[in-house]
Amino acid sequence: MQYSVGVEYALHCLVYLIDVPSNESIGIKDLAEFQGLPETFLSKVFGKLSKAGIVSSVPGVKGGYRLSKSPEDISFWDVIEAIEGTKPIFQCKNIKDNGYLYRENCCKPTSFCTINSVMLSAEEKMRDELRSKTLSWLNKELDSVLSKQIREDTRNFFSKSKT
Template sequence: MQFSIGVEYALHCLTYFVDTPSGTTIGVKELATFQGVSETYLSKIFTKLKKAGIVRSMPGVKGGYELARHPGKINFWDVIAAIEGTQPFFQCAEIRQKCILLEGKDNDPKNCAPCTINVVMLEAEELMRDHLKSKTIAWLNETILSKQKGQHEEGVNWFREALNRR
Protein backbone atom coordinates (compact mmCIF):
# COMPACT_ATOMS: atom_id res chain seq x y z
CA MET A 1 0.00 0.00 0.00
CA GLN A 2 1.31 3.38 -0.94
CA PHE A 3 -0.34 6.77 -1.16
CA SER A 4 0.56 8.97 -4.11
CA ILE A 5 2.55 12.15 -3.68
CA GLY A 6 -0.70 13.95 -4.50
CA VAL A 7 -1.89 13.21 -0.95
CA GLU A 8 1.22 14.85 0.47
CA TYR A 9 0.84 17.92 -1.75
CA ALA A 10 -2.84 18.20 -0.81
CA LEU A 11 -2.16 18.00 2.93
CA HIS A 12 0.65 20.56 2.75
CA CYS A 13 -1.42 22.93 0.61
CA LEU A 14 -4.44 22.72 2.91
CA THR A 15 -2.38 23.95 5.86
CA TYR A 16 -1.68 27.21 4.00
CA PHE A 17 -5.39 28.04 4.09
CA VAL A 18 -5.60 27.84 7.89
CA ASP A 19 -3.84 31.15 8.52
CA THR A 20 -5.40 32.93 5.55
CA PRO A 21 -7.84 35.68 6.54
CA SER A 22 -11.51 34.80 6.09
CA GLY A 23 -12.79 35.58 2.61
CA THR A 24 -9.29 35.37 1.11
CA THR A 25 -8.64 32.79 -1.57
CA ILE A 26 -5.37 31.26 -2.73
CA GLY A 27 -4.84 30.42 -6.38
CA VAL A 28 -3.40 27.18 -7.70
CA LYS A 29 -0.67 29.26 -9.35
CA GLU A 30 0.57 30.57 -5.97
CA LEU A 31 0.32 27.14 -4.36
CA ALA A 32 2.18 25.49 -7.25
CA THR A 33 4.92 28.12 -7.20
CA PHE A 34 5.33 27.79 -3.44
CA GLN A 35 5.45 23.97 -3.57
CA GLY A 36 7.63 23.80 -6.68
CA VAL A 37 5.14 21.62 -8.53
CA SER A 38 3.35 21.90 -11.85
CA GLU A 39 0.26 24.09 -11.84
CA THR A 40 -1.54 21.51 -14.02
CA TYR A 41 -0.79 18.70 -11.57
CA LEU A 42 -1.92 20.71 -8.55
CA SER A 43 -5.04 21.83 -10.40
CA LYS A 44 -6.05 18.16 -10.79
CA ILE A 45 -5.57 17.63 -7.06
CA PHE A 46 -7.71 20.66 -6.22
CA THR A 47 -10.44 19.49 -8.58
CA LYS A 48 -10.64 16.29 -6.51
CA LEU A 49 -10.60 18.24 -3.23
CA LYS A 50 -13.40 20.47 -4.50
CA LYS A 51 -15.48 17.49 -5.62
CA ALA A 52 -15.08 16.02 -2.12
CA GLY A 53 -16.28 19.25 -0.48
CA ILE A 54 -12.94 19.99 1.17
CA VAL A 55 -12.32 23.25 -0.70
CA ARG A 56 -14.51 25.55 -2.74
CA SER A 57 -13.50 27.73 -5.64
CA MET A 58 -14.15 31.40 -6.16
CA PRO A 59 -14.11 32.79 -9.71
CA GLY A 60 -12.52 36.01 -10.84
CA VAL A 61 -9.18 37.73 -11.12
CA LYS A 62 -8.57 37.39 -7.40
CA GLY A 63 -10.33 34.05 -7.30
CA GLY A 64 -8.90 30.80 -6.14
CA TYR A 65 -9.71 28.31 -3.43
CA GLU A 66 -10.66 28.44 0.22
CA LEU A 67 -11.49 25.74 2.74
CA ALA A 68 -15.10 24.61 2.49
CA ARG A 69 -15.10 23.50 6.14
CA HIS A 70 -13.33 24.43 9.32
CA PRO A 71 -9.79 22.92 9.35
CA GLY A 72 -10.74 20.99 12.50
CA LYS A 73 -13.44 19.23 10.49
CA ILE A 74 -11.16 18.10 7.63
CA ASN A 75 -9.19 15.00 8.50
CA PHE A 76 -6.38 13.12 6.78
CA TRP A 77 -8.75 10.35 5.69
CA ASP A 78 -11.03 12.89 3.97
CA VAL A 79 -8.05 14.06 1.91
CA ILE A 80 -6.80 10.55 1.14
CA ALA A 81 -10.28 9.43 0.06
CA ALA A 82 -10.61 12.51 -2.17
CA ILE A 83 -7.25 11.95 -3.89
CA GLU A 84 -6.96 8.15 -3.91
CA GLY A 85 -10.55 6.98 -3.69
CA THR A 86 -12.03 4.60 -1.14
CA GLN A 87 -11.11 1.26 -2.69
CA PRO A 88 -10.04 -1.25 0.00
CA PHE A 89 -6.28 -1.74 0.25
CA PHE A 90 -6.63 -5.52 0.25
CA GLN A 91 -9.02 -7.37 -1.98
CA CYS A 92 -9.40 -11.03 -1.08
CA ALA A 93 -9.38 -13.27 -4.16
CA GLU A 94 -10.64 -16.28 -2.14
CA ILE A 95 -7.71 -18.36 -3.38
CA ARG A 96 -8.41 -20.91 -0.64
CA GLN A 97 -11.39 -22.07 -2.70
CA LYS A 98 -8.95 -23.42 -5.31
CA CYS A 99 -7.20 -25.72 -2.81
CA ILE A 100 -7.18 -29.36 -3.93
CA LEU A 101 -8.48 -30.44 -0.53
CA LEU A 102 -11.71 -28.55 -1.16
CA GLU A 103 -12.59 -30.20 -4.48
CA GLY A 104 -16.20 -31.32 -4.33
CA LYS A 105 -16.77 -29.72 -0.92
CA ASP A 106 -18.21 -26.37 -2.04
CA ASN A 107 -21.26 -26.72 0.20
CA ASP A 108 -19.32 -27.69 3.32
CA PRO A 109 -20.06 -25.08 6.07
CA LYS A 110 -16.34 -25.03 6.99
CA ASN A 111 -15.65 -23.50 3.58
CA CYS A 112 -18.18 -20.69 4.10
CA ALA A 113 -16.34 -19.03 7.00
CA PRO A 114 -14.86 -15.64 6.20
CA CYS A 115 -11.27 -15.74 5.01
CA THR A 116 -9.14 -15.09 8.09
CA ILE A 117 -6.51 -13.25 6.06
CA ASN A 118 -9.18 -10.93 4.67
CA VAL A 119 -10.60 -10.32 8.17
CA VAL A 120 -7.15 -9.37 9.52
CA MET A 121 -6.45 -7.07 6.58
CA LEU A 122 -9.83 -5.35 6.93
CA GLU A 123 -9.27 -4.87 10.67
CA ALA A 124 -5.83 -3.36 10.02
CA GLU A 125 -7.27 -1.04 7.38
CA GLU A 126 -10.00 0.07 9.77
CA LEU A 127 -7.44 0.85 12.50
CA MET A 128 -5.38 2.90 10.07
CA ARG A 129 -8.45 4.71 8.74
CA ASP A 130 -9.56 5.53 12.31
CA HIS A 131 -6.11 6.92 13.11
CA LEU A 132 -6.11 9.05 9.95
CA LYS A 133 -9.58 10.32 10.83
CA SER A 134 -8.25 11.48 14.20
CA LYS A 135 -5.70 13.84 12.58
CA THR A 136 -7.12 17.06 11.15
CA ILE A 137 -5.75 19.92 9.09
CA ALA A 138 -6.02 22.12 12.21
CA TRP A 139 -3.94 19.57 14.16
CA LEU A 140 -1.37 19.43 11.33
CA ASN A 141 -1.10 23.21 11.21
CA GLU A 142 -0.64 23.45 15.00
CA THR A 143 1.99 20.69 14.94
CA ILE A 144 3.93 22.33 12.12
CA LEU A 145 3.68 25.69 13.89
CA SER A 146 5.02 24.26 17.14
CA LYS A 147 7.95 22.50 15.45
CA GLN A 148 8.85 24.94 12.68
CA LYS A 149 7.54 28.31 13.82
CA GLY A 150 10.01 30.43 11.83
CA GLN A 151 9.51 28.50 8.61
CA HIS A 152 5.74 28.52 9.11
CA GLU A 153 5.70 32.30 9.55
CA GLU A 154 7.85 32.70 6.43
CA GLY A 155 5.29 30.66 4.50
CA VAL A 156 2.38 32.73 5.80
CA ASN A 157 4.22 35.94 4.84
CA TRP A 158 5.08 34.56 1.40
CA PHE A 159 1.41 33.87 0.69
CA ARG A 160 0.37 37.27 2.05
CA GLU A 161 2.79 39.00 -0.33
CA ALA A 162 1.80 36.77 -3.27
CA LEU A 163 -1.87 37.52 -2.71
CA ASN A 164 -1.17 41.26 -2.49
CA ARG A 165 0.58 41.12 -5.89
CA ARG A 166 -2.56 39.77 -7.59
Protein backbone atom coordinates (compact mmCIF):
# COMPACT_ATOMS: atom_id res chain seq x y z
CA MET A 1 0.00 0.00 0.00
CA GLN A 2 1.23 3.40 -0.90
CA TYR A 3 -0.43 6.63 0.14
CA SER A 4 -0.97 9.07 -2.68
CA VAL A 5 1.14 12.18 -3.01
CA GLY A 6 -2.00 14.09 -2.04
CA VAL A 7 -1.37 13.11 1.59
CA GLU A 8 2.10 14.62 1.51
CA TYR A 9 0.93 17.84 -0.14
CA ALA A 10 -1.99 18.09 2.26
CA LEU A 11 0.28 17.81 5.31
CA HIS A 12 2.73 20.38 3.93
CA CYS A 13 -0.03 22.83 3.06
CA LEU A 14 -1.77 22.41 6.39
CA VAL A 15 1.41 23.44 8.19
CA TYR A 16 1.34 26.70 6.23
CA LEU A 17 -2.18 27.35 7.52
CA ILE A 18 -1.18 27.08 11.18
CA ASP A 19 0.01 30.67 11.51
CA VAL A 20 -2.83 32.22 9.54
CA PRO A 21 -4.88 34.56 11.76
CA SER A 22 -8.45 33.35 12.32
CA ASN A 23 -9.89 36.20 10.23
CA GLU A 24 -7.66 35.42 7.21
CA SER A 25 -7.08 32.55 4.80
CA ILE A 26 -4.61 31.37 2.18
CA GLY A 27 -5.74 30.86 -1.39
CA ILE A 28 -5.28 27.69 -3.39
CA LYS A 29 -3.39 29.69 -6.02
CA ASP A 30 -0.74 30.72 -3.48
CA LEU A 31 -0.49 27.24 -1.97
CA ALA A 32 -0.18 25.68 -5.43
CA GLU A 33 2.43 28.22 -6.52
CA PHE A 34 4.50 27.62 -3.38
CA GLN A 35 4.38 23.84 -3.88
CA GLY A 36 4.85 24.00 -7.66
CA LEU A 37 1.54 22.24 -8.31
CA PRO A 38 -1.44 22.73 -10.58
CA GLU A 39 -4.25 24.52 -8.77
CA THR A 40 -6.75 21.90 -9.94
CA PHE A 41 -4.85 19.11 -8.18
CA LEU A 42 -4.60 21.02 -4.92
CA SER A 43 -8.25 22.06 -5.16
CA LYS A 44 -9.23 18.38 -5.17
CA VAL A 45 -7.04 17.73 -2.12
CA PHE A 46 -8.54 20.69 -0.26
CA GLY A 47 -12.05 19.63 -1.24
CA LYS A 48 -11.44 16.36 0.62
CA LEU A 49 -9.91 18.17 3.60
CA SER A 50 -12.90 20.51 3.71
CA LYS A 51 -15.38 17.64 3.52
CA ALA A 52 -13.57 16.00 6.46
CA GLY A 53 -13.83 19.22 8.51
CA ILE A 54 -10.08 19.79 8.66
CA VAL A 55 -10.18 23.08 6.76
CA SER A 56 -12.91 25.54 5.96
CA SER A 57 -13.18 27.60 2.83
CA VAL A 58 -13.53 31.34 2.78
CA PRO A 59 -15.40 32.57 -0.30
CA GLY A 60 -14.56 35.66 -2.29
CA VAL A 61 -11.73 37.21 -4.24
CA LYS A 62 -9.47 37.23 -1.18
CA GLY A 63 -10.83 33.89 -0.04
CA GLY A 64 -9.03 30.65 0.50
CA TYR A 65 -8.70 28.12 3.28
CA ARG A 66 -7.97 28.09 6.97
CA LEU A 67 -7.84 25.37 9.58
CA SER A 68 -11.22 24.38 11.02
CA LYS A 69 -9.65 22.91 14.14
CA SER A 70 -6.71 23.57 16.36
CA PRO A 71 -3.41 22.10 15.05
CA GLU A 72 -3.36 19.96 18.21
CA ASP A 73 -6.61 18.36 17.08
CA ILE A 74 -5.55 17.43 13.54
CA SER A 75 -3.57 14.21 13.36
CA PHE A 76 -1.68 12.70 10.47
CA TRP A 77 -4.29 9.94 10.48
CA ASP A 78 -7.11 12.50 10.12
CA VAL A 79 -5.40 13.81 6.98
CA ILE A 80 -4.72 10.35 5.57
CA GLU A 81 -8.31 9.31 6.16
CA ALA A 82 -9.60 12.49 4.50
CA ILE A 83 -7.46 11.98 1.40
CA GLU A 84 -7.39 8.18 1.10
CA GLY A 85 -10.67 7.11 2.67
CA THR A 86 -11.39 4.63 5.45
CA LYS A 87 -10.87 1.24 3.81
CA PRO A 88 -8.31 -0.98 5.55
CA ILE A 89 -5.05 -1.51 3.70
CA PHE A 90 -5.40 -5.29 3.80
CA GLN A 91 -8.55 -6.59 2.16
CA CYS A 92 -9.12 -10.19 3.29
CA LYS A 93 -10.81 -12.19 0.55
CA ASN A 94 -11.15 -15.37 2.67
CA ILE A 95 -9.17 -17.34 0.11
CA LYS A 96 -8.70 -20.00 2.76
CA ASP A 97 -12.29 -21.01 2.13
CA ASN A 98 -11.28 -22.05 -1.41
CA GLY A 99 -8.54 -24.39 -0.14
CA TYR A 100 -8.30 -28.06 -0.99
CA LEU A 101 -9.95 -29.36 2.18
CA TYR A 102 -12.94 -27.09 1.79
CA ARG A 103 -13.34 -27.97 -1.90
CA GLU A 104 -13.42 -31.65 -0.99
CA ASN A 105 -16.21 -30.94 1.53
CA CYS A 106 -14.48 -32.75 4.36
CA CYS A 107 -14.20 -29.68 6.52
CA LYS A 108 -16.41 -26.64 6.99
CA PRO A 109 -14.72 -23.29 6.44
CA THR A 110 -14.19 -21.23 9.54
CA SER A 111 -14.95 -17.54 9.60
CA PHE A 112 -11.74 -16.66 11.49
CA CYS A 113 -8.67 -15.81 9.42
CA THR A 114 -5.41 -15.58 11.35
CA ILE A 115 -3.71 -13.68 8.53
CA ASN A 116 -6.47 -11.05 8.50
CA SER A 117 -6.24 -10.73 12.27
CA VAL A 118 -2.47 -10.08 12.14
CA MET A 119 -2.80 -7.59 9.29
CA LEU A 120 -5.60 -5.65 10.98
CA SER A 121 -3.65 -5.56 14.25
CA ALA A 122 -0.59 -4.18 12.45
CA GLU A 123 -2.71 -1.55 10.69
CA GLU A 124 -4.19 -0.47 14.01
CA LYS A 125 -0.70 0.02 15.46
CA MET A 126 0.23 2.14 12.45
CA ARG A 127 -2.97 4.20 12.81
CA ASP A 128 -2.25 4.72 16.51
CA GLU A 129 1.20 6.09 15.66
CA LEU A 130 -0.25 8.38 12.98
CA ARG A 131 -2.96 9.54 15.40
CA SER A 132 -0.26 10.50 17.90
CA LYS A 133 1.40 12.91 15.44
CA THR A 134 -0.49 16.17 15.02
CA LEU A 135 0.01 19.32 12.97
CA SER A 136 1.14 21.01 16.16
CA TRP A 137 3.82 18.33 16.63
CA LEU A 138 4.87 18.69 12.97
CA ASN A 139 5.13 22.45 13.28
CA LYS A 140 7.41 22.13 16.32
CA GLU A 141 9.45 19.45 14.57
CA LEU A 142 9.93 21.68 11.53
CA ASP A 143 11.15 24.45 13.83
CA SER A 144 13.90 22.12 15.02
CA VAL A 145 14.94 20.68 11.62
CA LEU A 146 14.60 23.70 9.34
CA SER A 147 16.51 26.93 9.61
CA LYS A 148 14.76 29.94 11.08
CA GLN A 149 15.32 31.70 7.76
CA ILE A 150 13.42 29.04 5.80
CA ARG A 151 10.55 29.11 8.27
CA GLU A 152 10.44 32.91 8.18
CA ASP A 153 10.66 33.01 4.36
CA THR A 154 7.76 30.55 4.14
CA ARG A 155 5.60 32.65 6.45
CA ASN A 156 6.56 35.81 4.56
CA PHE A 157 5.60 34.24 1.23
CA PHE A 158 2.05 33.72 2.42
CA SER A 159 1.89 37.07 4.25
CA LYS A 160 2.97 38.95 1.13
CA SER A 161 0.47 37.10 -1.04
CA LYS A 162 -2.30 38.75 1.02
CA THR A 163 -1.20 42.27 0.11
